[in-house]
Each structure stands twice: as C-alpha cells, then as structure tokens.
Amino acid sequence: MPVDVLLGLQWGDEGKGKIVDVLGHQYAIIARFQGGPNAGHTLVVEGKKYVLHQIPSGIFHPGCVCLIGNGVVLNPVILQQEIETLLAAGVDIRSRLLLSRRMHLILPTHRLLDKAYEQAKGEKKIGSTLRGIGPTYQDKMARRGVRLGEIESPDFAQRCTEVANYHLELLKLHNILPGEYETDLAEWNELFWASIERLRTLTLVDSEYVLAEALAEGKQVLAEGAQGALLDIDFGSYPFVTSSNTTTGGACSGLGIPPNHFGRVFGVFKAYCTRVGSGPFPTELFGSEAEELRQIGGEYGATTGRPRRIGWLDLPALKYACMLNGVTDLVMTKADVLSGLEAVQVSVGYQTEGGTTDRLPFRQTDALKPVYQALPGWVLADTGTLPETLEAYIRFIESYLGLPVSYVSVGADRKYMVSRTGQPA
Numbered sequence: 001m002p003v004d005v006l007l008g009l010q011w012g013d014e015g016k017g018k019i020v021d022v023l024g025h026q027y028a029i030i031a032r033f034q035g036g037p038n039a040g041h042t043l044v045v046e047g048k049k050y051v052l053h054q055i056p057s058g059i060f061h062p063g064c065v066c067l068i069g070n071g072v073v074l075n076p077v078i079l080q081q082e083i084e085t086l087l088a089a090g091v092d093i094r095s096r097l098l099l100s101r102r103m104h105l106i107l108p109t110h111r112l113l114d115k116a117y118e119q120a121k122g123e124k125k126i127g128s129t130l131r132g133i134g135p136t137y138q139d140k141m142a143r144r145g146v147r148l149g150e151i152e153s154p155d156f157a158q159r160c161t162e163v164a165n166y167h168l169e170l171l172k173l174h175n176i177l178p179g180e181y182e183t184d185l186a187e188w189n190e191l192f193w194a195s196i197e198r199l200r201t202l203t204l205v206d207s208e209y210v211l212a213e214a215l216a217e218g219k220q221v222l223a224e225g226a227q228g229a230l231l232d233i234d235f236g237s238y239p240f241v242t243s244s245n246t247t248t249g250g251a252c253s254g255l256g257i258p259p260n261h262f263g264r265v266f267g268v269f270k271a272y273c274t275r276v277g278s279g280p281f282p283t284e285l286f287g288s289e290a291e292e293l294r295q296i297g298g299e300y301g302a303t304t305g306r307p308r309r310i311g312w313l314d315l316p317a318l319k320y321a322c323m324l325n326g327v328t329d330l331v332m333t334k335a336d337v338l339s340g341l342e343a344v345q346v347s348v349g350y351q352t353e354g355g356t357t358d359r360l361p362f363r364q365t366d367a368l369k370p371v372y373q374a375l376p377g378w379v380l381a382d383t384g385t386l387p388e389t390l391e392a393y394i395r396f397i398e399s400y401l402g403l404p405v406s407y408v409s410v411g412a413d414r415k416y417m418v419s420r421t422g423q424p425a
Contacts, residue, residue, distance in 0.1 A: 001218050002263025003211075005248050007225030009321040011237075011275040013301070013308060014268040015333035015409060017041025020057035020224050022407075022414050023266070028219035030058035031067040031211065033254030034244040035226030036106060036133040037078040040301060044412045050089070055082050056224050059091060069207055070102035071244065071254020073136040074148060076195035077188075083198070099199075100207035101149025107160060108188035109167035110135040112181050116174040137243040139163065151199060208256030215261060223251040229267075229321035237364045240279025248325045266406075267327035269318055271335045271393075272344075274308040276301050280364040283311035283347045297337040312345040314370065315400050316358045322401055330401070333409040335390060336416075341377035344393065348373050348400065380410055386418055394420075 006023070008014040021043045024030055037053040044050075045060050052059070054074060056066040068074065083093050110132030118130060139145035146163055150156050171181070214221060229235070231242040232250075244250060252259055272293065275281050285293070290310040293299070299308040321327075338344055347370035349358045356371055378390040386394070386408060394405045408418045 001215060001220050003215065003221045003223055003251070003257055003261045004264045004266065005223045005225065005251050005262060005325075006266040006268065007246065007248065007325060008228030009230075009267040009269040009318055009325070009327070009330075010228045010273055010314075011230045011279075011281075012226075012228040013040075013274050013276065013299075014228060014270055015042075016225065016268050017043050017052060017057040018333070018409065018412070018414060019266065019268050019331050019407070019417075020222065021045070021060060022417050023222070024058035024061045024064055026220060027058065027064060027222040029065045029067055029211070029214055029221045030056040030224055031069050031207070031221065031255055032056050032072050032224050032226065033069045033251045034071040034246060035242065036073040036136070037075045037131050038133050038242065039226035041226070042412075043414070045414065047413065048089075049412075050085070052082060054079050055086070055097065058222070058224075059086060059093070059096070062092065062096075065096050065098060067098040067205075067207055067210065068100060068103060069255040070100040071250060072100075073104045073106055073133055073140070074099070075106040075131065076199050077191045080195040080198045094202070098203050098205045098207065098210065099148060101147065101152075101204050102207070103148050104136055104140045104145040105148055105160075106132040106136045107146065107164055107167070108185055108192050109164045109171075110139070111188065112171055112176070112185065113167055116171055116176050119174075134243040135167075148199070149204060151196060152204070211255060211257055215257075221257075223255060223257070225250065229324055230317060232324070235324055237279045240277065262326075264328045265326050266329045266331055267322055267325055267403075268331045268333060269321075270313075270333050271338050272313050273311040273317075274299050275311075276306055276308050280368060281309055281311055282317075282350065282364075282368045282370045283314045283345075285310050285312065293337060297334055312347060312370075312372070313397075314347045315397065316347065316349060317360060318397075319358065319401050320360045322403060327403055329406040330397075330403050331407045331409070332394065332397070332405050335378075335386075335408055336380050336410045339378060339380040343374045343377050345372045345374055346396070347371065384418065386410075386420075 008016050039053055041052045041057045058064040059066050086093055113135040114130050114132045146159055225246055227242045227246045229247050232246045233241050293310045349356045349371040351369040351371055375393050376389045378387045398405055406421050410416050
C-alpha cells in the first residue's frame, strides 16, 4: 500500500490537525515526520478542544498507531504534558504511541540558545517560538546532538551534560551572563529529567523498520507534516522559515520511507492566508478589516498565542507549494470565516518592474505587490452544503491550480467537513 502525505501549503496554521483527525480512521499508522513543539495542531472532538504539539493528530482514533518519526525534534517535557492531557480524556496512549530512537532531544539549554540567537538579531528577528527547535536542528547537523535512543545507554546523562556545557559556553559569547538564566535553567532541568523517566516507560522503536514492515503487510500509512510549505528551510521565504523540510521530500528523510512508496498528497490551505512572526506577506490586510477576520477565525497561535497576520488568498504562492509537493488533493479550511462578505479578493499574480508574473521570485520582499481579482462572497446557512458562490470560488481555485479541492471545512469540529468527491470524509 502507498504512503499518503498530508501537509500545509501556506505558512502553517492551515488546520492540518483537524484534517488528519477527520481522515485518520482510514489509516493503520499516522506518523509525524518533521518539526517539534513549535507545531500546534488543534482538534475539536465532541465539542472539546485539544492542541497537539508533538503527538500525531490521529491519536483519537482507537485503532490507529501514532508514530513520532526521526525527523522530529522532541521536547520530553511537552510530550509528558500532552500524554497527561490525553490520559485524563480517556485516550489510550501506551499501546498506540511509538517513538523513533533516531529523533533528537531538545535540551533545556537549547531553549536558552534560541532566545539568545533571536535577541542578537535585533530588528531582524524571524519570530521564533523560542522552543529550542532551531538550535536542536543545528546540533543535529553539527553531529553533536543527543538522540532519544541514547536514554538506553549508561552514559546518557554524561552526553547531555557535555552538550549542555558546550551551550553554556556559546551563551557567554552572546553576553548572556549566568545570573540571567540560572533560575530558569534549574527549573527546566528538573522538569527535563523527570520527563526523561517517563520516556523510559514508553515504546521506543527503530521506526524505519516498523514502517517498512507495515507497508510490506499492506497497511495504510499517513505521513503528517507540521508548519507549512512556505516555511520550508530550502524553499520557503528564507530566512523567515522554520528549521526543517516541511515539504513531501521531508517525509522521506523524516521517516525513512523511499519516494516510490508515496501515493496521495493532501495539501491543506485556508480560504485566506495567515502568518505568524516576521517575513514577507504580499496579500496582508491591516486595520479593522484584518482584526475582524482575526476575531471571527480565532487567529491566534495555538503554540504561542500570538495574533496571526491576516491576508487574502495568494494563488501564485499556493501554486508554488502544490508544485513542490506533488499535491494530488486540495483541502480548503475555514471557508466559514469569510461567510457574510459581499466580495473576496484573490491574488492571481504579482506586479514587478518587468511586468506581471505568477512566479514567486527568489527575493521575496514587502514590496511584492499582488494583482487581485474580486469574486462574489457567500453566506453559509447550512454546514452540510456549499452555496453556489462558494462553489464558484472553489472552481476558480481549481482552474488556477489545475487540481481538485476534495474537501472543504466549514467549522471547527470534525463533523463540519464537506466532501466534494462523492465519498464521505
């Protein structure tokens, strides 16, 4: 059986967690392949809201095994908090959660480095979540990181201490003095080592073998991405990007799955655009118009709580993301947020000195001017059907991208999903 992939096509926050939850019953295994606790996948199950940062979003399906792959960087403290929340909700974790030995651990000193690096950038801050993700990936690439499987080794504590001491020396170079971090670090270290003991009770696996065996047995697998394609370390709006490959290619290296095993690629996007943190955003709205949509859509970071920037749908950027990922099926979320507007704007190109283009330039700047087309708005009266003006909006998107919009979300709960394929979600 092929491996399907589900990922975001914008700057994250597209509603991927909900879509994984909706489609999850079709899969035997759902596996996260990159990112860390900077992800915030929000699910509403039977009217109750859950935010998952590291555990795959299929955890609410009893028959589904959830695997955190080698491409993820893991904060054991946040994982423990997630587990406790799910156990309190009656969700079976122990028999269904698998952790790759090859994933790297976020140490308390990684968080301090993240803060130091961001402060050093001054006005050029990228908007990091300050969770230590970037410094952990740095250590991974520098071949000094600590991998989860090392907790099974007798020298694990020594390895962590050696890396932490190296980090403290780096902090001195950034003029962060011991008195500035000793209290926080002492508290974080205590939480870290307590959570390590919880990790020892969980199931660690050589995940590449687990997935290879599952595929050989004909089991269906879904690879779940975090963040969004426009935040990819290589193809996103660099340097305002995340620290991992958020595209389909990241699922190969982040799970150890050969590319010839992939099947459908579900690309999730909002009916409009949002972005958290710094970076170019050609279709950004400001003032009361942006604030109204922010309030209606609840556009505040699930991980950071920061208000998200708001803008109209950017089709050239979306087409670029579809190209990079080999998208086969589009999933549009938050169509309900735009309900009631007389008209909506859609960017169909950019105005440059050389004329109009539908390609994202190498240098993306705030001066990139979108070319808009206005389309009629819609009013959602029935969450089970789509009004004709919304269907027209969707058909316009499909025509521009050359891809089908298979599902449309018109509400937060998993039940508010409309299938346009003729098959139930």
